[in-house]
Amino acid sequence: MTRELFGTAIVGGGAAGLSAALVLARSRRSVVLLDAGAPRNAPAAHIHGFLSRDGFPPSRLLEIGREEIASYGVRLIPHPVGSATGDAEDGFVLTTEEGSEISARRIILATGVEDVLPDIPGAREAWGRFLLHCPYCHGYEVGDRALGVLGGAPGAVRHALLVRQWSPDLTFFTNGSVLTEEDEHQLRARDIRMQDGRVTELLVDGERFGGVRLDSGDAVPVDALFLRPDSRPRTELVVALGGGVDGAGFVHVDGSGRTAVPGVWVTGNLVNPRAQVITAAGHANAVAMDVNADLVDEDVRGARRMPALSGEAVGA
Ligand SMILES: Cc1cc2nc3c(=O)[nH]c(=O)nc-3n(C[C@H](O)[C@H](O)[C@H](O)COP(=O)(O)OP(=O)(O)OC[C@H]3O[C@@H](n4cnc5c(N)ncnc54)[C@H](O)[C@@H]3O)c2cc1C
Structure with a gap:
């Protein structure tokens, strides 16, 4: 099997991965x-809060990004990476699930997070349309409507207090959790209704949302339900390369996205689950510059060892 060699391999082609690819390709690196x-926001119809792209379909933004990086010669391989080995000294090897192998001097991982939804019938169908996590992404569109917040997850009360900014008609579904006295005071102070009982179903009917069904059998109509999902970073590859993760499963990095493994960077939601599209792209832009600077240093070391070789010969 032939193994293709690149300066940098980027895993993950969402906003972060594409942004890093653009900067590195424009630095005349092979990528x-x-x-x-x-991508995480695929179920959503629009991207909001991205200056100059507000209301854009998520797929369109990525399509434009892919066109841009292709115009600078970035090679796009539309397959998942199944394994990663090697190191900065001898080169990294990525193997796709299809079995092709890529070799690279540096690795940027931008594989994002997986949002683990509650095990409630209808949650999957409602996700990104009626079941929402981010008021900054969707709040304006459902402003002043009848909204709910699903309790039971860490930070759910705080999330309800936040969502209240977008609508005065808000119900907090305790979903079997027990509220502290302080929680109740705060919710009452902001006129947020509290509804006891476990949520057993989200009532999705095609393009309509009927609200939630409780274990009492009652249905409570709301136009959208917010929750704090459990967002799990996809760290398999960085761990395979020797990177460490914290208690919440996120990768140890320095301020520029470098992991403890020389030659491996992480960016986007993989390092920060709260990063919006513009933030993920911005972080990746800075990461790419750091990767290029690191390659410049290595090119200098290589050129000093072998003066006959130009920077371009040792670079890529
Ligand atoms: C429903 C919803 C709506 C949202 N709305 C907004 C919004 O309006 N505005 C906003 O700014 N943000 C929004 N977000 C947040 C937005 O999705 C993230 O900010 C953004 O996706 C982060 O980009 P990323 O590149 O880090 O990760 P992603 O966009 O998730 O990209 C990661 C990519 O890596 C790929 N990948 C994973 N593992 C592998 C592997 N092993 N090999 C190869 N590829 C791999 C994935 O398939 C994916 O394509 C929303 C999120 C959700 C869930």
């Missing part, structure tokens, strides 16, 4: 981007 093609 390969490997992408499984399942």
